Amino acid sequence: MIKLTIKDLRLFFKDKRSMLLSFALPIALITLFALAFGGAGQGKKDTKISMQVSDLDQTPSSASAMQVLDSLKNVELLKVPLEKAQENIKKGDQACVLIIHKGFSDSLTAGKELPLELQYDEAQEIQVGLLQQSLIPTIAMLPFNIGNPKAVMRNRFDKMVPGASDTVKQNIQHKSDGLFDAITMGEMQSDGNDNAGAGLFGGDIKMTKLVAAEKDNSLGLVQAVAGTAVMMLLFSVVGIGAGILDEKQEGTLKRLLYTPMNPIKILFGKMISANVISIFQLVVMFLFASLVFGLDIYSHLSGLIITIVATAFACSAFGVFLASFAKSRQQVQGLSTLIILVMSAIGGSMMPIFFMPAFMQKIAVISVNFWSIQSFYDIFWRNLPITSGTFLSRILVLLLIGTILNSLAVVLFRKNILKLS
Amino acid sequence: MIAIKDLKKSYNSHEALKGISFNIKEGEFYGLLGPNGAGKTTTISIMSSILTPDSGEVLINGNNIYTHPNESKRIIGVVPQEIALYNELTAEENLWFWGGLYDVPKTELKKRIDEVLTLFGLSERRKDKVSTYSGGMKRRINIAAALLHQPRIVFMDEPTVGIDPQSRNLIFEVIEKLHSNGMTIVYTTHYMEEAERFCDRIGIIDNGQIIAEGTLDELRKSSSAKETIVITFNNLNDDKVQKIQSFWKDCNHTDDKIYFYTSDLKTELSKIISQCSDAGADIHNIEIKKVNLETVFLSLTGKQLRD
The missing domain is CATH 3.40.50.300 (P-loop containing nucleotide triphosphate hydrolases)
Incomplete structure (x- = not known):
């Protein structure tokens, strides 16, 4: 029995594929998910949520406000001109922009409501929600930190008790100023992030949906369908692509080469079948989501068809490329499991990318999943028309990925697969 | 063609x-x-x-x-x-x-x-x-x-x-x-x-x-392959084998069989049988193996065809 155990252990440790799947893959995934969920390097800049700010007031007060916002631990402030910021949101590159409108300084001095507006993409409401939690207390405390809190108090009391006599108002004002002086003395030691005064001063920000979400489709549903569909499609197209290696192993490839057919047509045939199956698979998945979960696909049919075709093209090219690159089906399976899980994790198949740290969001662009899922967001959530530059640019990237991978597959097919010796 | x-x-x-x-x-x-x-x-x-x-x-x-x-x-x-x-x-x-x-x-x-x-x-x-x-x-x-x-x-x-x-x-x-x-x-x-x-x-x-x-x-x-006469004897002993090998050099002995190699079967067969009798060996069976591809291949390469 011990001999059998030792033999099995020897076989296991000699099998590189088993080693890869047992150790390297889980370690890689743990690392990846730790990075994705912000578990690594806590407190570093990369774990912050990014927020654009456009300062239209351009006064020392607005600059001070920016400084206060910039000191927030979990927010990365990006100072961007308004037009550019709005463009970034429409493209889906950023979730929101905080606009400091003209008159901010005057309002601050006069203790009036601050002209602040948060324009955002409803598709990224979770990220915006997280930002609000940090922003509201800080903005509420802006008059306290950089403005005229007594004037704010005065205005608030005027609003709260509009029918009060001047004597009553003066009395309240006097007590309030005294109370405020006492608070100021104590709060001067605070870091400014404390929300003690939030309820008193308010923290109102005008919220404006720059990109409205399609009401019929929930974000979670779009994420679940698109994310899962793309990830599973990648797994299945790799299987189709690996068919080339099966043909080589079983001798049918050699037999195909005996015929008058141009050898490269063998690869093209595989590419076309992979595309057709991919399109079919995506259609079935979205029909299922429509029938069972009520995903509204019919209002977005043209966009859906375009995205499905582009996704199928890029994913099938990935499958054929990987098969042409590898030497055996076993190698394809090992490689594909690793690559697809990594791409799915960073590309947003497993969770929305806005949950991830900024640097992970930046590297998401290297995955097919990212471009495809964002395209599905564009049509089902951001409700972009198919003529939208943002949507078309993503489709173009998918087609480009497909073209590059297919071209590489042709080169590798000639070099690796057709080499029969 | x-x-x-x-x-x-x-x-x-x-x-x-x-x-x-x-x-x-x-x-x-x-x-x-x-x-x-x-x-x-x-x-x-x-x-x-x-x-x-x-x-x-x-x-x-x-x-x-x-x-x-x-x-x-x-x-x-x-x-x-x-x-x-x-x-x-x-x-x-x-x-x-x-x-x-x-x-x-x-x-x-x-x-x-x-x-x-x-x-x-x-x-x-x-x-x-x-x-x-x-x-x-x-x-x-x-x-x-x-x-x-x-x-x-x-x-x-x-x-x-x-x-x-x-x-x-x-x-x-x-x-x-x-x-x-x-x-x-x-x-x-x-x-x-x-x-x-x-x-x-x-x-x-x-x-x-x-x-x-x-x-x-x-x-x-074209090959140097020879036909083989396989004779099985009753009561074959070393003395009889030595006598047979003294008149027919191109042969092999295993157990009760002797393999005689010849390029002229028709002429040599009767001579071999006669000399075996003279040596006192009691012939039990005679088998003739003609030249085939296997033997041709063996003579050309020194290897068995299914090696």
Whole structure:
């Protein structure tokens, strides 16, 4: 029995594929998910949520406000001109922009409501929600930190008790100023992030949906369908692509080469079948989501068809490329499991990318999943028309990925697969 | 019909073919005989244009197969050594697929599929998946798939490896029928019985070289192979063996048998029997082994054909 155990252990440790799947893959995934969920390097800049700010007031007060916002631990402030910021949101590159409108300084001095507006993409409401939690207390405390809190108090009391006599108002004002002086003395030691005064001063920000979400489709549903569909499609197209290696192993490839057919047509045939199956698979998945979960696909049919075709093209090219690159089906399976899980994790198949740290969001662009899922967001959530530059640019990237991978597959097919010796 | 000129092919440092040349006439059945690893499959792969030689030339019907691959491929059918079929497709679906790659018109292809299925005795199983077939049945479909475009030349690379006697006999009958219909056949095998049965001419290949070529009779005559007389004795002892070996040097002794080698059986047989009697040995049985491809090959290479 011990001999059998030792033999099995020897076989296991000699099998590189088993080693890869047992150790390297889980370690890689743990690392990846730790990075994705912000578990690594806590407190570093990369774990912050990014927020654009456009300062239209351009006064020392607005600059001070920016400084206060910039000191927030979990927010990365990006100072961007308004037009550019709005463009970034429409493209889906950023979730929101905080606009400091003209008159901010005057309002601050006069203790009036601050002209602040948060324009955002409803598709990224979770990220915006997280930002609000940090922003509201800080903005509420802006008059306290950089403005005229007594004037704010005065205005608030005027609003709260509009029918009060001047004597009553003066009395309240006097007590309030005294109370405020006492608070100021104590709060001067605070870091400014404390929300003690939030309820008193308010923290109102005008919220404006720059990109409205399609009401019929929930974000979670779009994420679940698109994310899962793309990830599973990648797994299945790799299987189709690996068919080339099966043909080589079983001798049918050699037999195909005996015929008058141009050898490269063998690869093209595989590419076309992979595309057709991919399109079919995506259609079935979205029909299922429509029938069972009520995903509204019919209002977005043209966009859906375009995205499905582009996704199928890029994913099938990935499958054929990987098969042409590898030497055996076993190698394809090992490689594909690793690559697809990594791409799915960073590309947003497993969770929305806005949950991830900024640097992970930046590297998401290297995955097919990212471009495809964002395209599905564009049509089902951001409700972009198919003529939208943002949507078309993503489709173009998918087609480009497909073209590059297919071209590489042709080169590798000639070099690796057709080499029969 | 086929001219092979000085083919050379190396895989890294291993020389698989060291300059092979031979010619095959139209309608001829040519056998390439050699042990595993001798270079048979490499030669067939080059002749089928799926492998490029390092040097040399292959002319099929006057066309260089590398400058005119399609002309050559259309008149060649190749039966690969492995069963190169799609297991999850039925026999009929496989035949439709493989025949379709040669642009055979649909109605004509349907007729030919019916013909080959009948020829190979598989009409009743035509709708069954190949994965459900026995090894012999798969071999039959493997050959049938190479005949659908009615090639003038067929390369058969060890087409009967690992099959049952019933399938083997059926395949032999089909091969003989194809040959009698005028098809040029190049047949590689390491089964000497098959080569002896079918081949008009045989090329013996070993270590990437044709070491002998000709008809079976020509090969027998050209080799130094001798016929063997095997005599089994009753009560054979060392003394009798010594006496026998003293008059017949070219012999071997094992247990109760002595193997006598001779190049002139008719003259020498009676002389050997007479001298064995003179030595006092009691003959129990006499067996004569004539020169065959196996012995020819052994005399040429010093190796058994199935090594």
